[in-house]
Amino acid sequence: MPKTEPTSIAGQVAEARQCLAAAGIESAGLEARLLVGHLLCMDSASMIAHGDRALSVEQVAAIRHLVGLRAAGRPIAYLLGRREFWSLPLRVDERCLIPRPETELLVERALERLPDRPARAMDLGTGSGAIILALAVERPQLAAWGSDASAGALAVAADNAQRLGLTIHWFRGRWLDAVAPRPLFDIIVSNPPYVDPSDPHLEHGDLRFEPRAALVAGDGGLADLATIAGQSRARLYPGGWLLLEHGYDQSAAVRALLVQQGFLEVASHRDPAGHERVTEGRCPG
Numbered sequence: 001m002p003k004t005e006p007t008s009i010a011g012q013v014a015e016a017r018q019c020l021a022a023a024g025i026e027s028a029g030l031e032a033r034l035l036v037g038h039l040l041c042m043d044s045a046s047m048i049a050h051g052d053r054a055l056s057v058e059q060v061a062a063i064r065h066l067v068g069l070r071a072a073g074r075p076i077a078y079l080l081g082r083r084e085f086w087s088l089p090l091r092v093d094e095r096c097l098i099p100r101p102e103t104e105l106l107v108e109r110a111l112e113r114l115p116d117r118p119a120r121a122m123d124l125g126t127g128s129g130a131i132i133l134a135l136a137v138e139r140p141q142l143a144a145w146g147s148d149a150s151a152g153a154l155a156v157a158a159d160n161a162q163r164l165g166l167t168i169h170w171f172r173g174r175w176l177d178a179v180a181p182r183p184l185f186d187i188i189v190s191n192p193p194y195v196d197p198s199d200p201h202l203e204h205g206d207l208r209f210e211p212r213a214a215l216v217a218g219d220g221g222l223a224d225l226a227t228i229a230g231q232s233r234a235r236l237y238p239g240g241w242l243l244l245e246h247g248y249d250q251s252a253a254v255r256a257l258l259v260q261q262g263f264l265e266v267a268s269h270r271d272p273a274g275h276e277r278v279t280e281g282r283c284p285g
């Protein structure tokens, strides 16, 4: 078997895999190919076909730098600048939360609750725009709104909408204060920050690199969920729905918040791992 040159494409993939595996990254082989391919703008098939191609000193240095960042824990989604959500290729960077597969449950539930006619939906704390973009793709007739307190996150969301050719009304501000008292919505969805600031998970994995304001909330993680539950009833049409994502151990508390605000048909739904992660309620009327 011919020897692989360390500065060839195949050599750099092998070196990256070794470095990532040594750093404890589970899918080291896959991530090595993704990172090298990202820098060389090549897919896996062409990297294999041209594995013995020699790389320049600058290319090798750039690959080693990127792989070093990943080995130090920086999320692969930020390094690649993309993450798939609901089969949509979304751009992401350090200004927004990396969309999670669990959040697809919120999209599924919202699609169940959207009326079968042109409707108006609001996504509070939109981040990369993941939730409202998924809803807008599924329901082309939807009048879609998204808000966030972070100008950086909104810029990412607007860029994603433009790339996908979708029109969303973006607003910056604190939850529903971001938009005028009218219009009313048929559905309000939100995946707000819900991690307790003292939660040790914040010091592990991707969470270390994501915006703190996208993750943590006071009152044991319930403060923003309570604010949204409090603001939403007056902003929904009678019969409209509020759907909230929350932590795996917060469902009882969130159901209580919704009941306290007078929502009806309050219920929680389980994600594929069996955890109650989405709670919904219907506005009376």
Ligand SMILES: C[S@@+](CC[C@H](N)C(=O)[O-])C[C@H]1O[C@@H](n2cnc3c(N)ncnc32)[C@H](O)[C@@H]1O
Binding pocket: 096, 097, 098, 099, 100, 103, 124, 125, 126, 127, 128, 129, 130, 131, 147, 148, 149, 150, 153, 173, 174, 175, 191, 192, 193, 194, 213, 214, 215
């Ligand atoms: C958990 S992230 C969710 C992002 C996105 N919806 C998703 O599911 O991937 C929460 C989002 O809420 C935003 N946020 C935090 N505090 C806020 C506030 N007071 N008003 C509006 N948005 C806020 C953050 O900037 C962040 O984008």
